[in-house]
Amino acid sequence: MAAGGDHGSPDSYRSPLASRYASPEMCFVFSDRYKFRTWRQLWLWLAEAEQTLGLPITDEQIQEMKSNLENIDFKMAAEEEKRLRHDVMAHVHTFGHCCPKAAGIIHLGATSCYVGDNTDLIILRNALDLLLPKLARVISRLADFAKERASLPTLGFTHFQPAQLTTVGKRCCLWIQDLCMDLQNLKRVRDDLRFRGVKGTTGTQASFLQLFEGDDHKVEQLDKMVTEKAGFKRAFIITGQTYTRKVDIEVLSVLASLGASVHKICTDIRLLANLKEMEEPFEKQQIGSSAMPYKRNPMRSERCCSLARHLMTLVMDPLQTASVQWFERTLDDSANRRICLAEAFLTADTILNTLQNISEGLVVYPKVIERRIRQELPFMATENIIMAMVKAGGSRQVQRFLEEEVYPLLKPYESVMKCKQVPLDKNVVCVIPCCISNSKSTSDTWQLGSLPASATAPDFLVAWIYS
CATH class of the missing domain: 1.10.275.10 (Fumarase/aspartase (N-terminal domain))
Structure with missing residues (x-):
């Protein structure tokens, strides 16, 4: 039934997805x-x-x-x-x-779901057609960024604790890889869509069989002709009154997966903004805080995370709806689907538009990155010390050696771990060759910025993006 209220009035509620966020x-x-x-x-x-x-x-x-x-x-x-x-x-x-x-x-022989469900399928297809180029554009922008920063070393984190070096470009390729999977899944679910077609009240086509005086062939031709007119390659062979609501699960699952990818990307950007290594675009007249004018809040990334959480929860609606459809159909799907299908696509549209804006204006601060690398350099070197010792014939289990020989040498630099503002003495790097020498290793001294091919971005970009 039609709702009351003037949706263009400031006295009436409008969904922020339509009034504030999603594209026209x-x-x-x-x-x-x-x-x-x-x-x-x-x-x-x-x-x-x-x-x-x-x-x-x-x-x-x-x-x-x-x-x-x-x-x-x-x-x-x-x-x-x-x-x-x-x-x-x-x-x-x-x-x-x-x-x-x-x-x-008008409506001769048809049931309500002839127009209702077939329209929904057309809308799903066309909405996916809008999302696909937007996602491809985001991937392209991030690929440009990754290519430009492919060889810029940065400190990697596991458990959000300093780990080993990676590059800014390679980290970005982790984001791109997830989005490429989402692009493939969006394309697959779009191409897999089938038309409901001309099926009648319970999927038996009985009304059309009566119209054509029992001519099965004409009924089949009718179904095929309308399917082709609607631009679909295939229709469901069998339906109840509705197309199976598993279709809605498939579509919203892919959108939820996209939401997870975007949430991870934007969370990384928010954390890097806190470290002052990277930040999203900040416009000339943008205000970060009403009380703290120095703040540069990553509000676009925060918006993406906020909306992505909503997108990920929406898949629960079609899951529950499909599970409680009785026999050929029940109407308890209707009100729910009016909300969740539209909101899922408007939300996905918003986060892709916002992520494109972010990816086109990402700012990197190499000096900040270099300073953090140098602060953590002695501790990152531990793994290389172990490998050098093993190559020289020592045991991989060198905990005792580290405790007795290496960590005492690092004692003067404990302040680095306790207070990151204390500058690191350049001579601390001498700990590395010293320890290797003590273990009678002939390995080369570990160098800042020396990374294996697997840590850089060009090969990935060629294989996944530019091919």
């Missing part, structure tokens, strides 16, 4: 105009196919329907729905009012 093009795909115009298009396709297969539908009726696809009286439709308490029949009557000659053949 995505909002339009989920708009009433797009939905009900598609209903009319589906009624036209059905009438055209029925006429072709021999039902008594005139060219004049077809032309009248074509001429009024955009002529939607939303006020009349709302009044009809209030009276009939049935949205599809309200729009059948509204369409028939402006197509009086065609009124008798």
Whole structure:
């Protein structure tokens, strides 16, 4: 039933996804105009196919329907729905009012889900078509960033504790790899979409079989013709009254997975902003805090994380809906789907638009990165000391050696661990060759910035992005 309230008024609630965040093009795909115009298009396709297969539908009726696809009286439709308490029949009557000659053949043989479910599938397909290039654009922008910073060493973290060196570009490639998987999954789920088609009230096509006087072939042709007119390669062979709600699970699962990727990326950026190694774009007149003017808050990344959490939770709706659909269908799916499908796509659209903005303006501070590397250098060298000792014939289990020989040498520099502001003496690096010498190793001295090929980005970018 139509809702009350003026959604353009400041006195009425509007979803922030539509009023504040999502793009106009995505909002339009989920708009009433797009939905009900598609209903009319589906009624036209059905009438055209029925006429072709021999039902008594005139060219004049077809032309009248074509001429009024955009002529939607939303006020009349709302009044009809209030009276009939049935949205599809309200729009059948509204369409028939402006197509009086065609009124008798509009929706001929169809059930509500002919327009409802088929429109939803068209909307899902077109919404995915909007997301795919946006995600590809984000990947492209991050690939440019990774290529530019492919060889810039930075301190890697495990457990958010200093680990070994990686590069800024290679870390970015971790983000890109996840997004590439999301791109492949979005494309797969889009290509796997099937049309519900022309199936009747319980999926048996009984009404159409009656219209065509038991001619199975014509009923099959009708289904195929309407499916092709809608731009789908395949329709479901069997349905209940609705298409299986497993489709909604598939689509929202992929979007939730995208949300997880974006949340991880933007969390990394937020942590790096705290370390002052990297930050998102900060506009000239942007205000970081009303009370602390020096602050440069990563608000875009925070917005992405906030919305990504919402996106990840939405997949629970279709999971529960599919599990409680009784037999050929129950209507307890309807209200839930009106909310979760639209919100999932508007949310995904928002985080991709925002992530593109972030990726196009990421700022890196190499001097800060270098200072942190030098602070942690003596401790990072421990692994290299162990490897050098093993190559020289020593045991991999060198804990005792480290405790007795290495850590005492590091004693003067304990302040580095306790207070990162204490500058590190350049001579601390001498600990490394000294320890190796004590273990009678002939290994080369470990060098700052020397990384294996697997730690750099170019090979990944060539294999995944530029190929």
